[in-house]
Amino acid sequence: MVFDRSVAFLPRRADGGAGEGAVLVRDPDVVAYLCRVFEQHWSGAVPFHGASEAAYKEVGPSLRRALVGLLAEGAKDEVIARRMGMSLRTCRRHIADLLEELGAESRFQGGVLAERAGLTCPEDTTEADRQRIP
Numbered sequence: 001m002v003f004d005r006s007v008a009f010l011p012r013r014a015d016g017g018a019g020e021g022a023v024l025v026r027d028p029d030v031v032a033y034l035c036r037v038f039e040q041h042w043s044g045a046v047p048f049h050g051a052s053e054a055a056y057k058e059v060g061p062s063l064r065r066a067l068v069g070l071l072a073e074g075a076k077d078e079v080i081a082r083r084m085g086m087s088l089r090t091c092r093r094h095i096a097d098l099l100e101e102l103g104a105e106s107r108f109q110g111g112v113l114a115e116r117a118g119l120t121c122p123e124d125t126t127e128a129d130r131q132r133i134p
Helices: 028-043 053-072 077-084 088-102 107-116 127-132
Strands: 007-011 022-025
Touching: 007 028, 022 028, 053 077, 053 088, 053 107, 077 088, 088 107
Parallel strands: none
Antiparallel strands: 007 022
């Protein structure tokens, strides 16, 4: 992140390992370089239309299945967000949407309802196979 083209914050470790945090950069040449790189990439960027309803429906089932699987493992929101490559806020919104869609008032109830809805079965499992799974 660059502020006023004079100060930049860079991740301390790119892999998010034990050295989490940020490095403050005030060197004008380094900050100018970061701004040029950003502007170069921004000029070649194309608009992202993934937030549309159609795009959400396209990835919705696989997203829900992965989300349900991680919830079933007992993963915390922070872990789920990191594994799915999304922000914590977005992750919590997806969890809330899923629980609302299932009509659940708690995560536990959501797990039970997700099981009943067949969301915990592998994607390629047929309806006949789902009937046999206890």
